[in-house]
Amino acid sequence: MEVTEAAPAAAAAVEAEDGNGRKGSWYVLGERAVLVPYLREHVPRYHEWMQDPALLEATASEPLSLDQEFDVHRSWTLDPLKRTFIVLDKELIKGEFAPGNPHTEAMVGDVNIYMNDPDDMQLAEIEIMIAEHKSRGKGIGQEAILLMMAFAVEKYGIHTFRAKISESNVASLKLFRKASRMLHTALCLKR
Numbered sequence: 001m002e003v004t005e006a007a008p009a010a011a012a013a014v015e016a017e018d019g020n021g022r023k024g025s026w027y028v029l030g031e032r033a034v035l036v037p038y039l040r041e042h043v044p045r046y047h048e049w050m051q052d053p054a055l056l057e058a059t060a061s062e063p064l065s066l067d068q069e070f071d072v073h074r075s076w077t078l079d080p081l082k083r084t085f086i087v088l089d090k091e092l093i094k095g096e097f098a099p100g101n102p103h104t105e106a107m108v109g110d111v112n113i114y115m116n117d118p119d120d121m122q123l124a125e126i127e128i129m130i131a132e133h134k135s136r137g138k139g140i141g142q143e144a145i146l147l148m149m150a151f152a153v154e155k156y157g158i159h160t161f162r163a164k165i166s167e168s169n170v171a172s173l174k175l176f177r178k179a180s181r182m183l184h185t186a187l188c189l190k191r
């Protein structure tokens with residue numbers, strides 16, 4: 001999926017930074033979802049999600065112990081080539097959204113990019129998971145993908161996204177095809 005020149009169309013989505021300028025301090029606000037940095041407080045719930053065999057299969061993941069999940073969290077946080085956000089369902093946020101607050105009550109999934117192609121550091125592999133069934137089918141996955149792409153274009157100059165999706169994962173194929181069309185439409189409108 002080529003997104004060269006998508007940055008201006010996407011820039012509006014990149015909302016704010018909590019002021020300390022560290023890698024993990026950005027968050028992205030959407031209409032239905034908020035992307036927040038993956039914090040230690042999120043790990044226990046994330047670990048519960050990743051006990052579900054269906055989610056493990058859909059995301060091509062291996063089951064981990066809680067300690068291993070904390071190790072993975074640490075390595076993801078330190079890896080400059082990786083960026084992970086936890087997806088919050090805005091309808092589940094108690095009180096006002098506050099930057100820096102993990103809002104674990106509203107966490108429903110994650111979205112991440114990995115700049116793992118040594119021949120092209122502006123190519124990113126992208127993954128999405130909306131683990132909480134109650135928050136599926138509300139357009140949150142779609143919005144989270146677009147927000148993440150906007151962030152990646154704006155902050156890392158990413159021009160190509162790659163998603164590895166099993167042929168049987170109808171929901172994910174539909175979601176990524178639609179996201180691709182929406183990005184191209186945004187480019188055409190801009191021109």
Ligand SMILES: CC(C)(COP(=O)(O)OP(=O)(O)OC[C@H]1O[C@@H](n2cnc3c(N)ncnc32)[C@H](O)[C@@H]1OP(=O)(O)O)[C@@H](O)C(=O)NCCC(=O)NCCS
Nearest residue numbers: 058128129130131136137138139140141142171172174175
């Ligand atoms: C795939 C996934 C992220 C979709 O998240 P979601 O928030 O439920 O998706 P959305 O509500 O934003 O829907 C996006 C589009 O996909 C479609 N869709 C969602 N779930 C679907 C399903 N089970 N079957 C068919 N289409 C589906 C929606 O209808 C929508 O298209 P539309 O606007 O044309 O109607 C979610 O089901 C998931 O996390 N699955 C497990 C993990 C996974 O497969 N990740 C992808 C690996 S790359």
